[in-house]
Amino acid sequence: KNQVEQSPQSLIILEGKNCTLQCNYTVSPFSNLRWYKQDTGRGPVSLTIMTFSENTKSNGRYTATLDADTKQSSLHITASQLSDSASYICVVAGGSQGNLIFGKGTKLSVKP
Amino acid sequence: DAGITQSPRHKVTETGTPVTLRCHQTENHRYMYWYRQDPGHGLRLIHYSYGVKDTDKGEVSDGYSVSRSKTEDFLLTLESATSSQTSVYFCAISEGGHREYEAFFGQGTRLTVV
Numbered sequence: 001k002n003q004v005e006q007s008p009q010s011l012i013i014l015e016g017k018n019c020t021l022q023c024n025y026t027v028s029p030f031s032n033l034r035w036y037k038q039d040t041g042r043g044p045v046s047l048t049i050m051t052f053s054e055n056t057k058s059n060g061r062y063t064a065t066l067d068a069d070t071k072q073s074s075l076h077i078t079a080s081q082l083s084d085s086a087s088y089i090c091v092v093a094g095g096s097q098g099n100l101i102f103g104k105g106t107k108l109s110v111k112p
Numbered sequence: 113d114a115g116i117t118q119s120p121r122h123k124v125t126e127t128g129t130p131v132t133l134r135c136h137q138t139e140n141h142r143y144m145y146w147y148r149q150d151p152g153h154g155l156r157l158i159h160y161s162y163g164v165k166d167t168d169k170g171e172v173s174d175g176y177s178v179s180r181s182k183t184e185d186f187l188l189t190l191e192s193a194t195s196s197q198t199s200v201y202f203c204a205i206s207e208g209g210h211r212e213y214e215a216f217f218g219q220g221t222r223l224t225v226v
Contacts, residue, residue, distance in 0.1 A: 004154065031211045031212070032211075032212075034214075041219075041220070042219055042220070043116075043202050043204075043217030043218050043219050043220050044155075044202075044217050045217070046214055046215070046216075049214060089154070089155075091154075093210050093211050093212075094211070098209055098210055098211030099157055099170070099171075099210055100155075100157070100210050100215065101154070102154030102155040102156070103154050104152065104153065104154050105154070
């Protein structure tokens with residue numbers, strides 16, 4: 001079964017600290033992996049998209065990594081800000097129909 | 113929000129009544145999607161459209177129908193709303209299929225069926 005698992009479910013960090021969110025997937029065939037940020041009450045917004053040949057991609061203070069061999073990805077947030085408080089969703093495009101398979105998200109709270 | 117407008121943003125309706133949610137885009141993207149988001153689940157695809165009058169079912173299509181008579185509008189209809197359809201509904205658009213193209217999401221419609 002095609003699945004995307006994220007950990008932790010929730011995370012609280014202090015402003016200015018770094019954090020890393022994890023994503024494991026079992027999706028075949030695999031097309032690409034995406035990280036989205038979803039603020040409360042809003043739709044998801046894309047942070048990065050990586051194909052199997054890319055193992056790192058950055059977007060400002062956000063850096064995503066992909067290990068296609070172990071089917072794992074991580075999202076590293078550097079020097080967190082209060083505005084980083086949101087849910088971060090790992091999404092894999094793939095499967096027989098090429099649809100998006102969504103993880104349940106990690107809820108990040110950044111405290112002052 | 114990439115030129116996507118969902119309406120209404122909030123709706124409360126009674127069990128058994130029909131409900132239509134609208135998604136309007138100004139990007140001229142070919143593909144449009146309806147998802148639902150529930151606690152404890154990732155977003156799940158309800159229906160999608162790959163062109164005017166061309167639609168197909170997603171993972172959780174039972175109880176929902178869609179129509180796309182113009183490129184810019186994609187309607188989601190609950191023929192007879194049930195409490196299990198209480199959810200937040202997101203419309204998404206992409207230039208091409210999800211496999212290759214980035215998806216852009218609307219702000220969501222919160223639907224409560226009482």
